[in-house]
Amino acid sequence: MTFDPGRLGQSKADLAETLRTMRKRASRTQVWLAQRCNMSQTKLSNIETGRITPGLIDVELILRALEVPQELATEVATLARLANTEWQGKRASWRRGLEKRQAELAGLEAEATTLRYFLPAMMTGLLATPEYIRASLGHSPVDVSKTVARKLERQAIIYDNAKRFTFLLTEQAVRWAVVAPAAMAVQIDRLVSISHLPNVRIGVVPLGTFVGRGPLNTFTVYDQRLATVETFTGRIVFQDARDIAEHLEVFSLYEDHALFGDEARAALGEWGMAYRS
Numbered sequence: 722m723t724f725d726p727g728r729l730g731q732s733k734a735d736l737a738e739t740l741r742t743m744r745k746r747a748s749r750t751q752v753w754l755a756q757r758c759n760m761s762q763t764k765l766s767n768i769e770t771g772r773i774t775p776g777l778i779d780v781e782l783i784l785r786a787l788e789v790p791q792e793l794a795t796e797v798a799t800l801a802r803l804a805n806t807e808w809q810g811k812r813a814s815w816r817r818g819l820e821k822r823q824a825e826l827a828g829l830e831a832e833a834t835t836l837r838y839f840l841p842a843m844m845t846g847l848l849a850t851p852e853y854i855r856a857s858l859g860h861s862p863v864d865v866s867k868t869v870a871r872k873l874e875r876q877a878i879i880y881d882n883a884k885r886f887t888f889l890l891t892e893q894a895v896r897w898a899v900v901a902p903a904a905m906a907v908q909i910d911r912l913v914s915i916s917h918l919p920n921v922r923i924g925v926v927p928l929g930t931f932v933g934r935g936p937l938n939t940f941t942v943y944d945q946r947l948a949t950v951e952t953f954t955g956r957i958v959f960q961d962a963r964d965i966a967e968h969l970e971v972f973s974l975y976e977d978h979a980l981f982g983d984e985a986r987a988a989l990g991e992w993g994m995a996y997r998s
Contacts, residue, residue, distance in 0.1 A: 732803035737771035841936030909993035924979030
């Protein structure tokens with residue numbers, strides 16, 4: 722699937738119109754199609770008017786019931802994947818205020834039970850010290866104090882024992898000098914401390930570990946329903962089950978090569994001492 726951020730906003734409307742047009746061309750009523758797809762007519766009506774975005778399974782059921790030719794079905798399935806993907810540009814987030822973005826993230830974290838964070842380059846806000854957070858916002862045209870405060874408020878979620886967190890960090894992510902050496906040592910100490918929480922797993926992948934696949938992007942998977950991928954200019958939100966499954970597969974690959982528990986704490990302690998020296 723070719724990714725074009727400019728197409729994402731329009732794809733939901735395009736999908737709704739396409740499905741509605743195909744049903745009418747097949748001379749089928751909503752009642753007939755809804756029955757064949759084992760869904761309510763209300764749901765089908767909402768899909769065709771764009772009020773709700775159908776998942777890939779719903780789309781496949783509709784295409785099969787209408788006996789759509791394979792070539793056209795492939796095009797519609799691609800459109801459905803686009804409709805289940807969202808682009809959130811960084812400039813738009815800046816205009817809205819990053820503290821609002823923090824509120825959105827807090828909402829995602831509150832709804833999820835199992836959260837997985839892949840961090841190949843830097844810490845995430847849930848793990849960061851105030852100094853680290855402030856330094857990481859230095860390039861952003863935002864109210865830094867408000868955003869730091871909101872990020873620190875979000876950190877309370879990791880102490881919720883009803884949730885399970887796994888953070889995978891490369892050695893680069895741990896050791897990248899965002900702040901001065903003494904502050905970096907404190908940041909690494911925080912990772913060690915958090916690693917003792919019963920509902921948190923912190924894994925580290927040391928340099929030189931043979932994985933066979935390069936770490937490309939920071940991403941987070943919330944349960945098995947949503948994944949967010951960070952880029953320099955924004956973030957992509959995936960809701961398609963296949964996209965989420967692919968990110969979980971990548972996560973598992975690195976998880977299998979990571980150090981956890983005492984081994985991770987030993988590596989972190991060594992990296993922290995390097996900054997202290």
